[in-house]
Amino acid sequence: MKREIPIIITFLTGVLCVVAFFVPHPPLGGLQQRFLIWYAILAGFTMILGLDSLVKYNVKKIRQRKQGWQYSYVLLFGLVLVLVTGFQSWFKYDTPFELRSAFMYTYIHMIVPLQATMFALLAFFISSAAYRAFRARTFEATLLLVAAAIVMLGRVPVGKMIWDQLPVFSDWLLNIPQLAAKRGIQIGVYLGGVVMSLRIILGIERTYLT
Amino acid sequence: MNVLVVTLLVSVLVVYYIRRAHAGDKLFVRKIAGLDAIDDAVGRSTEMGRPILYSFGLGYLNEVWTIASLSILHRVAQKCAEYSTRLLVPQYDPLVMSAAQETVKQAYSEKGRPDLYDERDIAFLTADQFGYAAGVDGMVLREKPGAVFWQGYFYAESLILAETGHSVGAIQIAGTTSVEQVPFFVVACDYTLIGEEMYAASCYLRPEPQMLGSLKGEDFTKAIILVFLIFGTFLGTLDVLLQHLFNVDSLHVLFLNIVQWFNTF
Amino acid sequence: MRLFDRLANIDRRIIYLAVGLVVAIPIVLKLKMPIRISSEVRSAYETIENLPEGSVVLASIDYDATSAPELTPMFRSFLRQCFRKKLKVIYTGHLAIGLPLAQFDLDLITQECNAVYGEDYINLGYRPGYTAVMIGIGREIRDFFAVDYKGVPVDNFPIMKDVHNYSDIALIVDFAHGQTAEYWIQYVVSRFGVRMFACVTGVMAPSLYPYLQSGQTTGIIGGLQGAAEYETLVGHPDTAAFGMPAQSMAHLLILAFIVFGNIGYFLSRRKK
Numbered sequence: 001m002k003r004e005i006p007i008i009i010t011f012l013t014g015v016l017c018v019v020a021f022f023v024p025h026p027p028l029g030g031l032q033q034r035f036l037i038w039y040a041i042l043a044g045f046t047m048i049l050g051l052d053s054l055v056k057y058n059v060k061k062i063r064q065r066k067q068g069w070q071y072s073y074v075l076l077f078g079l080v081l082v083l084v085t086g087f088q089s090w091f092k093y094d095t096p097f098e099l100r101s102a103f104m105y106t107y108i109h110m111i112v113p114l115q116a117t118m119f120a121l122l123a124f125f126i127s128s129a130a131y132r133a134f135r136a137r138t139f140e141a142t143l144l145l146v147a148a149a150i151v152m153l154g155r156v157p158v159g160k161m162i163w164d165q166l167p168v169f170s171d172w173l174l175n176i177p178q179l180a181a182k183r184g185i186q187i188g189v190y191l192g193g194v195v196m197s198l199r200i201i202l203g204i205e206r207t208y209l210t
Numbered sequence: 211m212n213v214l215v216v217t218l219l220v221s222v223l224v225v226y227y228i229r230r231a232h233a234g235d236k237l238f239v240r241k242i243a244g245l246d247a248i249d250d251a252v253g254r255s256t257e258m259g260r261p262i263l264y265s266f267g268l269g270y271l272n273e274v275w276t277i278a279s280l281s282i283l284h285r286v287a288q289k290c291a292e293y294s295t296r297l298l299v300p301q302y303d304p305l306v307m308s309a310a311q312e313t314v315k316q317a318y319s320e321k322g323r324p325d326l327y328d329e330r331d332i333a334f335l336t337a338d339q340f341g342y343a344a345g346v347d348g349m350v351l352r353e354k355p356g357a358v359f360w361q362g363y364f365y366a367e368s369l370i371l372a373e374t375g376h377s378v379g380a381i382q383i384a385g386t387t388s389v390e391q392v393p394f395f396v397v398a399c400d401y402t403l404i405g406e407e408m409y410a411a412s413c414y415l416r417p418e419p420q421m422l423g424s425l426k427g428e429d430f431t432k433a434i435i436l437v438f439l440i441f442g443t444f445l446g447t448l449d450v451l452l453q454h455l456f457n458v459d460s461l462h463v464l465f466l467n468i469v470q471w472f473n474t475f
Numbered sequence: 476m477r478l479f480d481r482l483a484n485i486d487r488r489i490i491y492l493a494v495g496l497v498v499a500i501p502i503v504l505k506l507k508m509p510i511r512i513s514s515e516v517r518s519a520y521e522t523i524e525n526l527p528e529g530s531v532v533l534a535s536i537d538y539d540a541t542s543a544p545e546l547t548p549m550f551r552s553f554l555r556q557c558f559r560k561k562l563k564v565i566y567t568g569h570l571a572i573g574l575p576l577a578q579f580d581l582d583l584i585t586q587e588c589n590a591v592y593g594e595d596y597i598n599l600g601y602r603p604g605y606t607a608v609m610i611g612i613g614r615e616i617r618d619f620f621a622v623d624y625k626g627v628p629v630d631n632f633p634i635m636k637d638v639h640n641y642s643d644i645a646l647i648v649d650f651a652h653g654q655t656a657e658y659w660i661q662y663v664v665s666r667f668g669v670r671m672f673a674c675v676t677g678v679m680a681p682s683l684y685p686y687l688q689s690g691q692t693t694g695i696i697g698g699l700q701g702a703a704e705y706e707t708l709v710g711h712p713d714t715a716a717f718g719m720p721a722q723s724m725a726h727l728l729i730l731a732f733i734v735f736g737n738i739g740y741f742l743s744r745r746k747k
Contacts, residue, residue, distance in 0.1 A: 040604025050304030118340030192406030
């Protein structure tokens with residue numbers, strides 16, 4: 001029964017949600033709303049799972065002095081700092097999002113710059129990857145290179161300065177050939193997703209079970 | 211109404227082809243290079259004495275691509291158990307972590323090597339996008355895996371991850387339904403599963419009748435949609451030509467009505 | 476090493492240095508460039524312009540600091556336009572780490588525009604559940620947002636008096652760095668028929684063009700260019716417009732490197 005019960009639950013909730021999409025009236029609509037609320041509550045609690053795993057993993061890393069164990073101290077310190085400042089700000093201002101709070105100070109002066117730095121790396125990675133990969137080895141690669149050049153120039157003001165029709169051509173590339181290809185791939189992806197969902201609801205796909 | 215029609219159509223076709231597969235019909239599935247390369251990738255890592263890294267990207271367990279990725283992980287874990295190769299699976303989401311742990315444990319048990327399973331190798335890193343990217347990059351640079359699997363949903367961090375994998379000389383097999391990130395993976399990785407090839411993975415790796423039948427049903431639905439697309443394109447093009455060349459708009463009303471029916475619910 | 480071999484194998488550190496300089500110099504020199512307005516951004520702008528006074532707009536904050544340079548200018552311009560048009564803004568999000576960032580901008584612009592909390596705008600905060608929340612609001616918003624971000628019951632605020640579900644909301648604007656915009660379209664727009672447009676990062680914008688063409692989104696504001704266009708339309712050029720020269724120079728530099736790389740590649744091949 002350990003495998004059968006989750007499959008039955010999956011089937012019943014899946015069918016209910018699909019039917020409720022077409023028949024939103026009571027009792028189906030209300031039942032679906034109840035399930036959605038339960039899901040939202042459960043989703044919040046999954047953070048506790050993650051917190052447990054994160055702390056256990058890093059504490060073991062420190063105990064066993066694995067490579068980079070010192071950074072686990074930094075991680076645990078950061079975890080405690082954000083938790084403490086969050087609760088302190090919550091008790092003091094009724095919300096941690098008050099601009100004067102310690103939590104927001106930590107967020108604006110530590111988390112934001114760190115996240116922005118990581119994303120900024122992308123500019124450099126893209127430059128080196130583009131330089132390495134955009135070689136006109138074949139006809140298709142040349143086509144890709146030319147299209148990329150047109151769109152890159154057309155999407156910035158300097159493109160219009162070079163040739164005033166370049167943005168128009170860039171828009172055409174985005175709205176016609178790019179869109180056609182993307183639409184084709186997306187239809188395949190979403191259809192695959194529908195069939196995959198059907199397999200999960202019918203209990204054919206059970207990889208998510210233990 | 212149109213959504214109901216398509217939903218019923220897909221369901222009927224899938225069930226029909228599953229029954230045909232059960233009845234013994236042979237259903238053809240074309241070769242998917244990325245999936246065939248799994249065994250080679252794991253073997254290569256074993257020979258080099260390096261671990262394997264598997265990433266789900268930024269997916270959650272309620273998303274179908276994550277479930278598709280679990281089937282691929284199952285296969286990779288089985289191979290790792292056979293060759294006694296270490297498997298690292300850094301996680302972005304706690305629920306996915308639990309599912310991944312169970313998948314790997316089950317795969318190792320199936321191959322008679324439950325002793326190889328180490329829960330710490332499938333650990334939660336962070337639920338922050340670039341924190342996760344930084345953590346995985348760090349793992350790649352420290353552990354220097356021989357093979358890396360990027361199987362799931364990725365966002366802007368995809369190129370950072372793939373470039374880091376490339377820099378340590380790992381063989382990289384990517385698979386994503388994120389159409390925007392496919393070009394980055396194609397550029398930086400050795401094999402890429404594009405879009406629905408990921409969904410076909412569970413059918414490809416476990417060619418059971420119901421799996422192959424559902425894949426066939428999906429393909430047939432796609433063929434029907436293709437017929438509608440061609441018909442609609444032909445009708446629309448003819449309508450524009452007739453209007454511009456001969457000033458005839460009799461097809462225009464028909465075309466608009468068809469589009470309206472597809473647009474309304 | 477011959478010149479063309481060097482051209483085909485430029486050290487990545489030189490590329491990184493060049494990119495760094497080319498981005499920094501225009502910003503330091505405060506260069507300016509004219510901004511061309513695209514049809515999809517104009518369409519998004521006019522969607523708000525055409526809303527009657529007092530209409531309720533739901534803003535969903537689904538980005539964080541990584542995408543802030545692109546999305547913060549869009550969000551600020553959106554708030555300026557909404558408060559100028561005297562629209563009511565309900566503000567929520569599906570990314571817990573992004574809401575504090577937008578809170579910062581919200582406080583800045585509401586002070587600038589003299590907007591009153593609870594009357595002109597309200598912050599409902601974050602709820603886990605993602606698509607469950609999106610679908611659930613379609614029935615009753617109070618099932619998920621009974622209180623605002625400070626824990627005050629939403630019924631205490633005049634702005635929420637007649638707002639129960641999507642039929643009371645004139646427009647949804649999603650500020651997303653990921654797939655959330657597509658989820659809004661798939662789960663909300665197609666099911667409940669409410670209008671929306673998306674403000675997304677440059678890399679996500681192309682994936683929304685199919686929805687723009689089919690009318691499921693009324694506009695797309697994509698990337699720093701889109702943000703600059705939107706700022707120009709709202710009449711308040713800010714960080715996005717000032718960032719365009721840097722982006723332009725960076726694009727030119729990347730193209731130059733690609734050209735050098737190809738020249739080196741072809742000359743090397745010919746030599747062999």
